[in-house]
Amino acid sequence: MKTAINQKLLIIRGQKKRNKVKLGSFLFILPAVALNLIFFIYPFLQTLRMSFYEWPLMGEKTYLGLSNFTQIFLDGQFWTSFWFTAKYTLMVTPLIFIIAFSLALLINKRLPGVAFFRAVYFAPVVISMVSSALVWLWIYNDLYGVLNYYLLNLGIVNDPILWMGHASTSLPAISFMITWKMAGFTMIILLAGLQSIPTETYEAASIDGASTLKKILYITIPMLKPSIGLALIVSVIGSVLGFEQFLIMTGGGPSNTTTTIVHYIYNQSFKYFHFGYGSAMTVILLIVLVVLSYIQLRVLRNPADQ
Amino acid sequence: MFNKKLGLIFLIVAFLALVGCASGSSGENSSSDGDKELSLWAREASADLMGDAVEAFNSKDNGIKINVKSIPADNFSDQLATAYASESAPDIVAIDLILAPYYSSIGAFKDLSERYESLSFKDELNQSMLNLGEREGKQYALPYSSDVSALIYNKDHFEDAGLDPDSPPETWQELRDYANQLTTDDRFGYVYSGGSAGGLMFTFMPYVWGNGGAVLSDDGTAAEINSPEAIEALQFFTDLTQTDKVTPEGVTTYVNEAEDAFTSGKVSMIVSGNYVVGKLNEDYPDLDYGVALIPRNEGKEHSSFSGGELIAISKSTEYVDEAWEFIEYALTEDVQVEAFASNGIIPVRNDFVENKYFKEEPKYQVFAEAANYANAPYTTKYNELYNPILSGLQKAFSGELSPEDAVVEISDGINDVLNK
Incomplete structure (x- = not known):
C-alpha cells in the first residue's frame, strides 16, 4: 500500500518536472487559447449574463433573475420545437450513419476508380446548405418539381405529394436531403478509421476461418469505436443545431410544427428582438448538447482507454 | 455543414457578445478627395434601381459621397438590428415601411419633424406612408419608394380559355x-x-x-380580424382551394414558388407587386401579361397592400445635414421619376404620379390606382404578429380549421402578442 502511494508521488513529481520543461511550449497554444477566449468563452459568459435580463435591441435592460428560464418551461412553442428537433435528430442520425458506414466499407477497397467514387459521395458536403436546400425545394415542389413529375408519370401517385405541406412529409423529405448532403462527411471520418485498422488483424481472422460478417462485427466495429463516436457526436450536434434547411424549405411551417430549436431562438432574438429570452434558450440548448456529447463519449469510449 | 452550423451558432453567440460592447459609430469617414462618406442601406430591389441616381448625386460638387449597400429583403430586419445593437448602423436607412414604427419607437432614428415641415412639397407626399413614419406626433421617416399589390394575369391563358384578355376579373365572383x-x-x-x-x-x-374588415385596430393595440367581413374573405380563399380546386393545395407552402408558378405558365393569375413588373419585362419578355386591381366583393371596395420603403436618418450619424441633403434629392424627379417610375415603381409624391413613363405604360397606371386603395397596419410588433397570422391562415386555407375558428385563433394570438 505504502509503496503504491510512493510510486504515485514519484510519478506526479516526474510529471511536474516535465511540465516545467514544457512551459515555453504554452506560447504555441496561446493563439488558440486567445481565439477561444475571445470567440467562445467571452461570448458565452455574455450570453449567460443576458439570459437573466430582458434585453431589448436598444435602451434599458431589466434584470429578471430566473424568470426567462421559468418562462421557457411554460412556453408551448419551445417544447414543440424541442420535441421536433429531437425527432429530427433521431431520424437523421441513424440514417446518415448506416448509409455512411456502408459507403465507407464499399470505398475502402483498393479498386481501380475508387477515388472517383470517394469524390462523388463527398461532393454534396461541399455545397452550401442554402444552395442544397433551394435545389431540393425545387425537386420537391408540387407544381413543377421533378420528383412529383416522375411519381405522377410512373403512376405511383394520382395527385402530387405536398412534401412541404405537413410535418409528417417534410420531416422525412428534409431528413433524406440532409442524408444525401452529410453522409459523405461521416463516410470520410469512418473511412479514416477503417484505414487505420491493421490488415494483419483481418488476415489472422481469415486464417481462423471468420466470415466477412463476423469480421465486420468482431473486428471492424470494435476497432472503429473512436471514429464511430466522433462521427455520431458531430452528426448529433449538427442535427440538434439544424436550422437553415428548415428555414428555407418549410419556414418552420405549417403553423410552426417544423420550427427547430435554433430556428425558434433565431426568431425570438432577431425577429422579435427578445435577446434575453433567446440567450436563455441558448444556454439550455448548450447544456443539452454538453450532456448528449458526454453520454456519447462515455458509451463509445475507445476500449483501449478503459 | 456541421462546421458551417457551428460557425453560425458561433456567429450568433459572438453577436450576442457584441451587444453591449460598443464598437463606436461609423466614425470619421472621408474619402481621399475629402468627401464625407455616408452609408445607405436599402433592400435589394430598390438599391438596384437607384444606382445611377446615386452616382449622379455623388458626382455633384457638394462634398458628399453616398455608399449604397444592397441587402436581401429577407435579411434586412436582422442585419439592421445587428447594426443598431453593435452601434455600427448606416447613416441613412431605406427601411421596409412596415418595420418603421418599431425602429422609431426604440429611438433608432433622428426626429425629422422640422425638416419635413420645411419641405416645399410636403403636402404631395403619400399620406398613408407618412403615417407609418410618424410616432407620437413626430416624423421620423419619410416615404421613399412604393410597392403595392395587384392582380397579374396571363393574357395568352385568357385567350386559351375563351376569355377576353382585356377584361380581367372585377369582382370576387368573376x-x-x-x-x-x-x-x-x-x-x-x-x-x-x-x-x-x-x-x-x-x-x-x-x-x-376591401371587404370592410381589418387586421388591427387603427391605433394598433388590438386585433380586429374576428369580423364577418374577414371570415367571408377567408371562406372565399378556402373555397378556391378546397371546393373549386382552382388554387393548388400546396399554396400554403409557397413563398417565391407562387411567382415561379406564374412565370413558368403553371398558373394563370397571381397577386403580386409592382417590383415584379420590372422583373417580368426583363426576364420573361415573351410572357404577355395584364395588370388589374385586386378584385372586390360585390358592392365593396378594391384594396391593396401598401408596401415599399421609408427613408430615415440614424440617430448615431454625425452627418445629419448631409444625410438630409440626400433625402431631399431622393424625393426629386431625378430619383422618383427617372429611376423609379421608369421601372414601374410608383413615385411617393402625388405630383409625380402622372409622368411620361406611366402614360406610356397602362400597366403602371393600374398600380398607381391601386396605391389609392392601399393599406398597411401600424404596429411596433409586426414581426411577432406574423406568427399567429400565418399559422391561423394556413390552417384555414388547408381546411384544418373553419374560417370562423381560424379568426378566433388568430385574434387571440395577436392579442397575446400585443398585451405581452
Missing part, C-alpha cells in the same frame, strides 16, 4: 368563375404567396380590407 375556366389538367387558375406571413399580408389581406 375571379372565381374565371379561375374555374382557366384551370386545366396542367394549369391552375389562381395562386398567391400563402407560405409566409409577409406574402399573405401582401396578397390576402387586401381581400379583408
Whole structure:
C-alpha cells in the first residue's frame, strides 16, 4: 500500500518536472487559447449574463433573475420545437450513419476508380446548405418539381405529394436531403478509421476461418469505436443545431410544427428582438448538447482507454 | 455543414457578445478627395434601381459621397438590428415601411419633424406612408419608394380559355368563375404567396380590407380580424382551394414558388407587386401579361397592400445635414421619376404620379390606382404578429380549421402578442 502511494508521488513529481520543461511550449497554444477566449468563452459568459435580463435591441435592460428560464418551461412553442428537433435528430442520425458506414466499407477497397467514387459521395458536403436546400425545394415542389413529375408519370401517385405541406412529409423529405448532403462527411471520418485498422488483424481472422460478417462485427466495429463516436457526436450536434434547411424549405411551417430549436431562438432574438429570452434558450440548448456529447463519449469510449 | 452550423451558432453567440460592447459609430469617414462618406442601406430591389441616381448625386460638387449597400429583403430586419445593437448602423436607412414604427419607437432614428415641415412639397407626399413614419406626433421617416399589390394575369391563358384578355376579373365572383375556366389538367387558375406571413399580408389581406374588415385596430393595440367581413374573405380563399380546386393545395407552402408558378405558365393569375413588373419585362419578355386591381366583393371596395420603403436618418450619424441633403434629392424627379417610375415603381409624391413613363405604360397606371386603395397596419410588433397570422391562415386555407375558428385563433394570438 505504502509503496503504491510512493510510486504515485514519484510519478506526479516526474510529471511536474516535465511540465516545467514544457512551459515555453504554452506560447504555441496561446493563439488558440486567445481565439477561444475571445470567440467562445467571452461570448458565452455574455450570453449567460443576458439570459437573466430582458434585453431589448436598444435602451434599458431589466434584470429578471430566473424568470426567462421559468418562462421557457411554460412556453408551448419551445417544447414543440424541442420535441421536433429531437425527432429530427433521431431520424437523421441513424440514417446518415448506416448509409455512411456502408459507403465507407464499399470505398475502402483498393479498386481501380475508387477515388472517383470517394469524390462523388463527398461532393454534396461541399455545397452550401442554402444552395442544397433551394435545389431540393425545387425537386420537391408540387407544381413543377421533378420528383412529383416522375411519381405522377410512373403512376405511383394520382395527385402530387405536398412534401412541404405537413410535418409528417417534410420531416422525412428534409431528413433524406440532409442524408444525401452529410453522409459523405461521416463516410470520410469512418473511412479514416477503417484505414487505420491493421490488415494483419483481418488476415489472422481469415486464417481462423471468420466470415466477412463476423469480421465486420468482431473486428471492424470494435476497432472503429473512436471514429464511430466522433462521427455520431458531430452528426448529433449538427442535427440538434439544424436550422437553415428548415428555414428555407418549410419556414418552420405549417403553423410552426417544423420550427427547430435554433430556428425558434433565431426568431425570438432577431425577429422579435427578445435577446434575453433567446440567450436563455441558448444556454439550455448548450447544456443539452454538453450532456448528449458526454453520454456519447462515455458509451463509445475507445476500449483501449478503459 | 456541421462546421458551417457551428460557425453560425458561433456567429450568433459572438453577436450576442457584441451587444453591449460598443464598437463606436461609423466614425470619421472621408474619402481621399475629402468627401464625407455616408452609408445607405436599402433592400435589394430598390438599391438596384437607384444606382445611377446615386452616382449622379455623388458626382455633384457638394462634398458628399453616398455608399449604397444592397441587402436581401429577407435579411434586412436582422442585419439592421445587428447594426443598431453593435452601434455600427448606416447613416441613412431605406427601411421596409412596415418595420418603421418599431425602429422609431426604440429611438433608432433622428426626429425629422422640422425638416419635413420645411419641405416645399410636403403636402404631395403619400399620406398613408407618412403615417407609418410618424410616432407620437413626430416624423421620423419619410416615404421613399412604393410597392403595392395587384392582380397579374396571363393574357395568352385568357385567350386559351375563351376569355377576353382585356377584361380581367372585377369582382370576387368573376375571379372565381374565371379561375374555374382557366384551370386545366396542367394549369391552375389562381395562386398567391400563402407560405409566409409577409406574402399573405401582401396578397390576402387586401381581400379583408376591401371587404370592410381589418387586421388591427387603427391605433394598433388590438386585433380586429374576428369580423364577418374577414371570415367571408377567408371562406372565399378556402373555397378556391378546397371546393373549386382552382388554387393548388400546396399554396400554403409557397413563398417565391407562387411567382415561379406564374412565370413558368403553371398558373394563370397571381397577386403580386409592382417590383415584379420590372422583373417580368426583363426576364420573361415573351410572357404577355395584364395588370388589374385586386378584385372586390360585390358592392365593396378594391384594396391593396401598401408596401415599399421609408427613408430615415440614424440617430448615431454625425452627418445629419448631409444625410438630409440626400433625402431631399431622393424625393426629386431625378430619383422618383427617372429611376423609379421608369421601372414601374410608383413615385411617393402625388405630383409625380402622372409622368411620361406611366402614360406610356397602362400597366403602371393600374398600380398607381391601386396605391389609392392601399393599406398597411401600424404596429411596433409586426414581426411577432406574423406568427399567429400565418399559422391561423394556413390552417384555414388547408381546411384544418373553419374560417370562423381560424379568426378566433388568430385574434387571440395577436392579442397575446400585443398585451405581452
